[in-house]
Amino acid sequence: TKSLAALLNETLQNETLSWQVATLRIFGPADGTYGTGMSNAVSASNTWNNTEELAELYISKMSNAYGEYLWGESLAEFTGCDELENEVFFEENLKDVEVTLHSRSSNTYGALDTDEFFQYLGGLNLAVKYASGGEYPESFIFNLRNPGCEAVETLSSFLEKELYARYFNPSWIEGMQQNGYAGAAEMADFLENLWGWEALNPDLVSDDVWNQVYQTYVGDPELSDWLKDNNPYAYQSITGRMLETALKGNWDASDEVLKSLATEYAESVVNDGVTCCHHTCGNPLLNEYVNGLVSVPGFSDAIEKATKQSLQDD
Secondary structure, three states, X not given: OHHHHHHHHHHHOOHHHHHHHHOOOEEEOOOOOOOOOHHHHHHOHHHOOOHHHHHHHHHHHHOEEEOOOOEOOOHHHHHOOOOOOHHHHHHHHHOOOOEEEEEEOOOOOOOOOOOHHHHHHHHHHHHHHHHHOOOOOEEEEEEOOOOOOOEEEEHHHHHHHHHHHHHOOHHHHHHHXXXXXXXXXXXXXXXXXXHHHHHHOHHHOOHHHHHHHHHHHOOOHHHHHHHHHHOHHHHHHHHHHHHHXXXXXXXXXXXXXXXXXXXXXXXXXXXXXXXXXXXXXXXXXXXXXXXXXOOOOOHHHHHHHHHOOOOOOO
């Protein structure tokens, strides 16, 4: 804090004001707004090429400071110094962060049930990496879900336990199947949230995890047929997201798996129509990639009809 105050005072020439700004420790969206911007940005994976763009978006959205003397307005306005930008000051606070913490007390929602968890903690971890010049912080979860058994866990351990307790667990899958269309949608949502962690904190999600996702939801004919029957658009979203993960270099899938996914995705488009979520019909790179992997009659025509754009073979 002292070094930051001294740095600020070089510009502000006001020790009291510099100290007030340097001690600010709460940052978030602008007053009256909500969210990090990560959910839509991550989902629309064809719109960004590297995670620096995501980090810059997070910092831009979450760089508004709150404290005793300041409540979300711009630092330039508060200090009267046009040179003092919210984003730059937030980065100064992030560059020396070594550890991030998040508490979890709900047994209803996990780390992969909603996009909130990866948006805030995952986005923060990526922003720290960006500000510090390349190092992710250590990340821990205060697990408060079971009174009397509170524990501190690494984020990676917390995610791994949830994956195997829920999303790879036959009992959880059977429970979702009892809800038909809605249950299938929950499966697709899980995969979107897993992708959110992959995009923001890729070291947390290994190739083994993606391989297991494939074996569970696509490689098992019984479950994949159930998905096709109950919610073909959820299935198309699942296969499309897995293909996009491989296309962006986040998953080193085998040629056999990629061709299987491409076939499932393309046949779904032909048989059921296009789902048109973030990463499917509006993603020409993905559809050209699929077109280069497999030849499914009618696929190109269906995509071109939906998007009014021509596909090219890879």
